[in-house]
Amino acid sequence: MTTIPEHVAIIMDGNGRWAKEKGKARSQGHFAGVKRVRDIAIHANELGVRCLTLYAFSTENWKRPQTEVSYLMSLPEFFFNSYMKEIMENDIRIEMIGEREHIPSAALKIFDKAIKTSKDNRGMILNFAMNYGSIDEINVAVRKYTDEVLSKRRSNDLAGDEFKNYLFTKDLPEVDLLIRTSGEKRLSNFLLYQLAYSELYFSDRYWPDFDEQALDEAIKDYGMRQRRYGGLDED
Numbered sequence: 573m574t575t576i577p578e579h580v581a582i583i584m585d586g587n588g589r590w591a592k593e594k595g596k597a598r599s600q601g602h603f604a605g606v607k608r609v610r611d612i613a614i615h616a617n618e619l620g621v622r623c624l625t626l627y628a629f630s631t632e633n634w635k636r637p638q639t640e641v642s643y644l645m646s647l648p649e650f651f652f653n654s655y656m657k658e659i660m661e662n663d664i665r666i667e668m669i670g671e672r673e674h675i676p677s678a679a680l681k682i683f684d685k686a687i688k689t690s691k692d693n694r695g696m697i698l699n700f701a702m703n704y705g706s707i708d709e710i711n712v713a714v715r716k717y718t719d720e721v722l723s724k725r726r727s728n729d730l731a732g733d734e735f736k737n738y739l740f741t742k743d744l745p746e747v748d749l750l751i752r753t754s755g756e757k758r759l760s761n762f763l764l765y766q767l768a769y770s771e772l773y774f775s776d777r778y779w780p781d782f783d784e785q786a787l788d789e790a791i792k793d794y795g796m797r798q799r800r801y802g803g804l805d806e807d
């Protein structure tokens with residue numbers, strides 16, 4: 573029996589290259605990627621993962637051509653229209669992290685509806701990072717903390733890992749495993765604080781090719797890691 577990570581976070585990368593290799597438009601890569609989100613979410617829930625955080629759109633992705641940005645922002649509607657029924661049948665709860673500002677209101681509405689509809693579900697949390705960037709998140713957190721100190725709601729005594737309570741992820745378990753697809757080996761402004769002691773796994777597969785078996789392999793690899801947190805092996 574292998575250890576199942578409680579919280580898995582994935583940088584879903586490589587949609588564009590997947591499409592290019594097949595002579596297709598980048599949008600077709602993103603479309604194939606959305607279907608993969610469904611497969612991986614259902615499978616992770618079945619494996620007993622408690623929380624799956626997916627990097628769907630970064631604060632840097634606004635730099636892409638407007639047509640691509642608009643297409644990406646239309647995908648939540650396709651996703652929830654197509655799969656909400658299954659999400660409910662599987663008892664999965666939808667959440668979202670990131671800055672709401674700038675996300676088109678139609679996409680926000682779709683997310684809010686899915687979050688509300690699934691709020692009492694007790695299976696895995698499927699958490700979408702939308703317009704998410706770690707640097708932004710840290711700025712927001714520092715402003716919140718500073719406000720509390722200046723308004724005398726708390727003293728200036730932040731210590732240990734208490735800062736995590738100011739982040740968008742405050743209600744989620746610690747990230748055990750970070751997966752990035754497509755062969756890139758960087759974090760691209762994703763969960764910089766939260767990944768302090770996470771295990772990292774890099775797959776050469778493009779996201780639309782990252783299937784259930786690929787997730788099983790990543791989790792198997794995770795199960796063989798020795799997490800020491802700066803201490804010594806127990807055995």
Ligand code: IPE
Binds near residue numbers: 585630
């Ligand atoms: C990931 O695929 C999807 C998003 C960043 C939204 P990319 O679009 O980055 O695909 P590549 O990296 O160009 O292949």
Ligand code: IPE
Binds near residue numbers: 760
């Ligand atoms: C990271 O992928 C963001 C998402 C997967 C949403 P990018 O493709 O944007 O990252 P870079 O540009 O290669 O660092």
Ligand code: MG
Binds near residue numbers: 585586587
């Ligand atoms: Mg990319």
